[in-house]
Amino acid sequence: MELLPVHTPEGFDPLELLKPLAAALAGEGPAVAPHVRADQTFDGALPNDEIAAVISTSGSTGIPKQTMLSVDALAASAMGTAFALKAEGQWLLTLPVHYVAGFQVLVRSLFAGTQPWVMDTSAGFTPEAFTSAAAELTDRVRFTSLVPTQLHRLLADPSPETLRVLRRFDRILLGGAPAGASLRSLARSHDLKVVETYGMSETCGGCVYDGTPLDGVELRAVDGRLRIGGSVLADGYFNAPDLTEEKFVFNAGERWFVTDDAGEVALDGSVTVHGRLDDVIITGGLKVSATKVSDVIEALPGVEQAMVLGISSEEWGTAVAAAVVGDVDTEVIRQAVHVELGAHAVPKAIVTLDALPLLPGGKPDRRTISTLLERA
The missing domain is CATH 3.40.50.12780 (ANL, N-terminal domain)
Structure with missing residues (x-):
């Protein structure tokens, strides 16, 4: 053929x-x-x-x-x-x-x-x-x-x-x-x-x-x-x-x-569908659903989009991190996640962006976002 x-x-x-x-x-x-x-x-x-x-x-x-x-x-x-x-x-x-x-x-x-x-x-x-x-x-x-x-x-x-x-x-x-x-x-x-x-x-x-x-x-x-x-x-x-x-x-x-x-x-x-299998972040020995953290963040006034990923951490092994598009204070994000999901789910690193980096097909570019979060 x-x-x-x-x-x-x-x-x-x-x-x-x-x-x-x-x-x-x-x-x-x-x-x-x-x-x-x-x-x-x-x-x-x-x-x-x-x-x-x-x-x-x-x-x-x-x-x-x-x-x-x-x-x-x-x-x-x-x-x-x-x-x-x-x-x-x-x-x-x-x-x-x-x-x-x-x-x-x-x-x-x-x-x-x-x-x-x-x-x-x-x-x-x-x-x-x-x-x-x-x-x-x-x-x-x-x-x-x-x-x-x-x-x-x-x-x-x-x-x-x-x-x-x-x-x-x-x-x-x-x-x-x-x-x-x-x-x-x-x-x-x-x-x-x-x-x-x-x-x-x-x-x-x-x-x-x-x-x-x-x-x-x-x-x-x-x-x-x-x-x-x-x-x-x-x-x-x-x-x-x-x-x-x-x-x-x-x-x-x-x-x-x-x-x-x-x-x-x-x-x-x-x-x-609960999300990608690697969206389950194990941080400090506890499991965190990246999707649930994203949902909490996106429900906040001023937030347009959020992507939550796990990044490497000497202290936690893997730390919860969030890239956020919108106008919202990072402490408001942390407080909301703490109230809804507990202290272990609170993002250790947060970056605010004008827009999420995208692949040509329109999907978020997870690798680029992960790099930005690692540097935060």
Whole structure:
């Protein structure tokens, strides 16, 4: 099976990917591999003729992996999304197509037979550019995918026109990182139809919508770690058989992807994701949930976003640390966490930022944030 690398540098028109992607999905052309690094190579052969795309993981905590997605997996994801949303429609693309969330906007559009609209990101993601692009959509049914940072920016001081176009979307898929209680509350206050999604490149993107797996997707919790099975699973990692064997495992003849996330699955199949397994910080011998600390901080007036990580400490082994976007006194943060979660959960280091450093796909750059906190 041939592979067609497609370089997607800044200024690349994502719609140029539609034709080769359509051919790959129809089995009439090579698999596509959108990528942003000019020096990236794709040495090696694909394992079978069913692969339609090779998509990079975000690399938020390490080297990005090249995930092989088959025609059947992409089709199952697109159809599962349409079934969950109870409609097909026109999509607004706001994310890079070399990451799965942006790539899936093109895939869903091709399966639905609709024309996606692309937001102008030449000046970065701005409310003005989003509002202008959303106003250009023509179909009656409209969707978009955002990451929490983008929705934060849209709702920080929204114009009436921005709120109007946001409310016009039949659904706004929100994924890539935890949304946070304050952002969810803010979205509800503006009557936005937000669907929180959970998934990754290895599952063709979001495969759990508002806690409910897509049709054909099953999740299990094994020793507190989530595993995902079903028709949306990737075929593995390109040119990395050992890693594929480690992360894609068989149990009783069924194939599962072993995530790095903690969670639980109820008897009715609904899923609660508690966060990354490494979000549990053991400090001074006590466990602290980074997600819970973030939620407490984000509930404070003046706070827009917070990311809590563990950093190395001679005294504590690992210390709780927080990067905060907003206007709030650090002692107010410490007092609130102390009251809600106890002294052991209080951040030892706090940095305030104008914005969280982001990866190209819109996820917070955990490694850069960790470095900033280590230096605080």
